Amino acid sequence: MLRSLGRRPVSGSDEDLRVAALRTAVSRLRRELAAHPAEFPDRGIAEDELAALAAMTVDGTPEVSRLRRSLLVIAGAIGSVSALSGGLSKVRDAVDLFGEPPRR
Incomplete structure (x- = not known):
């Protein structure tokens, strides 16, 4: 759904x-x-990184590489908490809408 x-x-x-x-x-x-x-x-790490992601949505289009880094940090912090997996999947889907970071 989000991919559209x-x-x-x-x-x-x-x-x-x-x-x-x-x-x-x-x-x-x-x-x-x-x-x-x-x-x-x-x-605490997950909460801080989610706050950083929220702040990135205030100033326009966020930097893709920063979004992906935040997603990895959040996934690492809460990845084993199955009750949060649905919400984490939604964040991942939303980050995927921005595409891949530019190649260096």
């Missing part, structure tokens, strides 16, 4: 639909993480 989103603006604004999808997915995962009752060693 392009760079068209959201109705009534000039916002990139990919950015809107990323903002929504990050917000959802942040809420799920906040509501998750169990503590785990890298929870």
